[in-house]
Amino acid sequence: MTDKIKIAIRSLYKIFGDDPEGALEHVRAGVGKTELLERHGHVLGLQDIDVDMREGDITVIMGLSGSGKSTLIRHLNRLIEPTAGQVEVDGEDVLAYGEERLRSLRREAMSMVFQKFALLPHRTVAENAGTTLQVRGVRQRDYLAEARKWLERVGLTGYENHYPHQLSGGMQQRVGIARALTSNSPIMLMDEAFSALDPLIRTDMQDLLLELQKELHKTIVFITHDLDEALKLADRLVILKDGYIVQQDEPQHILLNPNDPYIEDFVSDINRARVLRVRSIMTPLGGGAPPAEAQGEVDFNDTLESMITRSGGDTSHSYVVVQEGAPVGVLEMTNLVKALVPRAASEAGARKY
Amino acid sequence: MATYDFLFDGLGLREWCDAGRTGDGPLSMADLLAKGGAGRETPWWDLPFPSLDALNEACGRIAQSRDATKGVEEGFLAIKDALRFVLDPLTQPLSWILEFALLVFEAAPWWVMFPLLMAVVYLATKSVRLIVFVTACLAFLAFIDHYGFAMQTLAIIFVCAFLCVLFGVPIGIAMSRSDRMQRMTIPVLDMLQTLPPFVYLIPLIFLFSVTEPKLYGIAIILYAIVPVIRLTDLGIRLVDRDVIEAADSFGVTDRQKLFGVQIPLALPNIMAGVNQTIMMSLAMVVIASLVSAPGLGVLVLRGIRNLELGVGLVSGLGIVLLAIILDRVTKAALDRVNAAQKI
Numbered sequence: 080m081t082d083k084i085k086i087a088i089r090s091l092y093k094i095f096g097d098d099p100e101g102a103l104e105h106v107r108a109g110v111g112k113t114e115l116l117e118r119h120g121h122v123l124g125l126q127d128i129d130v131d132m133r134e135g136d137i138t139v140i141m142g143l144s145g146s147g148k149s150t151l152i153r154h155l156n157r158l159i160e161p162t163a164g165q166v167e168v169d170g171e172d173v174l175a176y177g178e179e180r181l182r183s184l185r186r187e188a189m190s191m192v193f194q195k196f197a198l199l200p201h202r203t204v205a206e207n208a209g210t211t212l213q214v215r216g217v218r219q220r221d222y223l224a225e226a227r228k229w230l231e232r233v234g235l236t237g238y239e240n241h242y243p244h245q246l247s248g249g250m251q252q253r254v255g256i257a258r259a260l261t262s263n264s265p266i267m268l269m270d271e272a273f274s275a276l277d278p279l280i281r282t283d284m285q286d287l288l289l290e291l292q293k294e295l296h297k298t299i300v301f302i303t304h305d306l307d308e309a310l311k312l313a314d315r316l317v318i319l320k321d322g323y324i325v326q327q328d329e330p331q332h333i334l335l336n337p338n339d340p341y342i343e344d345f346v347s348d349i350n351r352a353r354v355l356r357v358r359s360i361m362t363p364l365g366g367g368a369p370p371a372e373a374q375g376e377v378d379f380n381d382t383l384e385s386m387i388t389r390s391g392g393d394t395s396h397s398y399v400v401v402q403e404g405a406p407v408g409v410l411e412m413t414n415l416v417k418a419l420v421p422r423a424a425s426e427a428g429a430r431k432y
Numbered sequence: 433m434a435t436y437d438f439l440f441d442g443l444g445l446r447e448w449c450d451a452g453r454t455g456d457g458p459l460s461m462a463d464l465l466a467k468g469g470a471g472r473e474t475p476w477w478d479l480p481f482p483s484l485d486a487l488n489e490a491c492g493r494i495a496q497s498r499d500a501t502k503g504v505e506e507g508f509l510a511i512k513d514a515l516r517f518v519l520d521p522l523t524q525p526l527s528w529i530l531e532f533a534l535l536v537f538e539a540a541p542w543w544v545m546f547p548l549l550m551a552v553v554y555l556a557t558k559s560v561r562l563i564v565f566v567t568a569c570l571a572f573l574a575f576i577d578h579y580g581f582a583m584q585t586l587a588i589i590f591v592c593a594f595l596c597v598l599f600g601v602p603i604g605i606a607m608s609r610s611d612r613m614q615r616m617t618i619p620v621l622d623m624l625q626t627l628p629p630f631v632y633l634i635p636l637i638f639l640f641s642v643t644e645p646k647l648y649g650i651a652i653i654l655y656a657i658v659p660v661i662r663l664t665d666l667g668i669r670l671v672d673r674d675v676i677e678a679a680d681s682f683g684v685t686d687r688q689k690l691f692g693v694q695i696p697l698a699l700p701n702i703m704a705g706v707n708q709t710i711m712m713s714l715a716m717v718v719i720a721s722l723v724s725a726p727g728l729g730v731l732v733l734r735g736i737r738n739l740e741l742g743v744g745l746v747s748g749l750g751i752v753l754l755a756i757i758l759d760r761v762t763k764a765a766l767d768r769v770n771a772a773q774k775i
């Protein structure tokens with residue numbers, strides 16, 4: 080993981096309607112989504128979006144239906160043109176691209192995976208996986224060989240000559256992923272790629288994606304409306320609501336410090352012990368020596384769940400947190416217990432009694 | 433004294449009318465009738481519709497209906513030469529192709545034609561049952577000595593349906609890509625589809641001589657091209673938007689999108705259009721025997737004209753057999769395409 084910004088979105092606005100420019104004035108003056116629709120007959124797709132996506136990260140964009148997730152991801156390869164703002168890939172303004180350069184961006188720099196798979200029904204699995212290379216003019220023998228390689232990687236060996244309708248949904252989406260991987264592009268855009276799959280297959284696919292990512296280090300933009308999926312995959316989480324960004328940060332941080340009731344609602348129902356990690360709630364050493372009375376050492380990336388098992392539920396314990404062998408902080412079990420209660424729930428509890 | 437005198441009197445046009453009345457034109461039926469009942473007042477409930485003839489009675493300056501009909505005819509005859517000058521060379525190849533196809537189909541001995549048609553059926557449908565069925569039908573037609581006529585009909589249908597696809601598919605594609613083009617084309621298609629087949633023949637007979645094959649060729653093509661155009665347009669417009677979006681996201685060119693995605697995915701609809709086009713060609717080729725199209729239609733015509741019931745019925749049966757063959761084969765080909773792209 081580097082710190083290089085791969086994709087930068089700057090004050091992006093998108094308004095659907097006959098006169099987006101005119102409606103933009105109203106939005107800049109503070110008119111919200113519902114009001115814009117009722118009074119001016121325009122749909123506010125996105126407003127004032129600023130996101131930096133780092134190279135090698137999985138950036139997850141989350142939000143309820145209609146919050147503008149698909150609209151946002153389609154700006155990255157300009158399947159949708161913005162009303163105002165900039166989109167930069169590798170520091171270059173994509174919006175200034177002419178037809179030729181845009182096409183080569185779509186062919187070489189980005190590949191996309193779709194919720195409804197969007198495979199070509201009249202072509203075999205291998206031909207489908209090879210489409211991304213075929214459109215670049217690669218010869219059939221070469222693109223089929225490359226496609227076979229990636230089909231094997233996603234676990235579809237033996238299905239090369241089947242047609243999409245002969246495969247299950249999960250397998251079809253594997254073809255979709257293989258197709259994106261075959262293009263060998265550094266950026267992958269995934270619009271609710273796993274939403275159409277049943278929960279078990281879905282977990283499989285998430286694991287597959289993480290496994291591939293460990294090897295390939297692509298820059299992935301992943302859209303979902305499922306918080307568990309988001310927390311599992313995200314290096315960085317962007318939460319959208321009605322077309323604007325409510326909060327964007329590392330997922331652990333959002334979980335511990337939700338800055339909006341909307342997000343508190345979202346996060347109140349998840350199993351925090353399983354998601355939160357030691358590093359997020361430890362007290363950093365800040366150069367000092369680790370305390371002598373600690374019960375032992377724990378890893379930086381351990382989940383709280385594993386800590387509870389380990390301490391046997393004793394809240395008086397404390398542990399030294401180590402990262403790659405060196406002590407970096409202290410974990411007090413009392414802090415751990417506090418972190419397990421979502422802020423909204425604890426406040427509501429306090430009010431009640 | 434004519435019914436509508438009051439109108440022209442009221443408008444003060446009497447003088448203008450009378451100045452125009454020459455009175456030496458040929459008498460129309462209405463004139464004769466008026467003469468017979470001259471002097472009698474028309475009761476108000478007998479007031480005729482103010483048609484050209486009725487108005488002409490009151491005012492000689494107004495043309496009679498037969499003059500209008502004549503005007504249309506003269507107008508058409510006036511542009512006929514110009515039209516013909518343009519259309520004749522343009523459509524001449526059609527005559528050649530039809531003559532050539534008829535020649536080939538008639539000249540080829542039956543023992544060449546049978547295997548050839550069987551091969552075509554196999555390529556299109558991969559179905560042995562259909563081959564047997566088609567062969568049996570053709571053998572029956574040959575057995576009752578209608579083979580030659582059936583081949584003539586088939587030759588004309590092949591040529592016309594092929595040309596319909598050749599022109600219809602690109603027109604359909606153009607329609608699917610531009611809403612304006614679609615808006616402009618649909619009224620024309622509606623007209624072609626609603627005009628009774630006989631009406632096509634009228635202007636064509638005057639434009640081309642009845643002995644030329646292109647006369648019926650054009651009539652058949654105009655009549656049968658509509659479904660393939662419509663269904664190509666519809667098919668391409670119905671292609672799954674998600675798949676189009678996916679193709680766009682991989683950076684396809686317009687050409688790659690058209691030939692790699694849109695046409696293949698629209699193929700079931702296009703094939704359904706081709707099926708209808710072939711069936712309509714068959715319907716028209718029978719009617720076109722009125723203008724010297726050879727084939728089974730000629731026999732049907734003979735049956736009607738000479739009241740030869742047997743000839744008419746047997747050739748009618750021949751047409752039904754041809755229709756079934758053509759329909760079955762194209763439907764089977766369509767099913768094959770459909771099976772290959774279930775989603």
Ligand SMILES: Nc1ncnc2c1ncn2[C@@H]1O[C@H](COP(=O)(O)OP(=O)(O)OP(=O)(O)O)[C@@H](O)[C@H]1O
Nearest residue numbers: 095122123124143144145146147148149150151304
């Ligand atoms: N072409 C369009 N014309 C008008 N409005 C549109 C268009 N596309 C999207 N919208 C509107 O923009 C908003 C955001 O839509 P978008 O598809 O991005 O939502 P989403 O977050 O992807 O939702 P979902 O989870 O249902 O896919 C919605 O209110 C939608 O109605």
Ligand SMILES: [Mg+2]
Nearest residue numbers: 148149150271
């Ligand atoms: Mg969406």
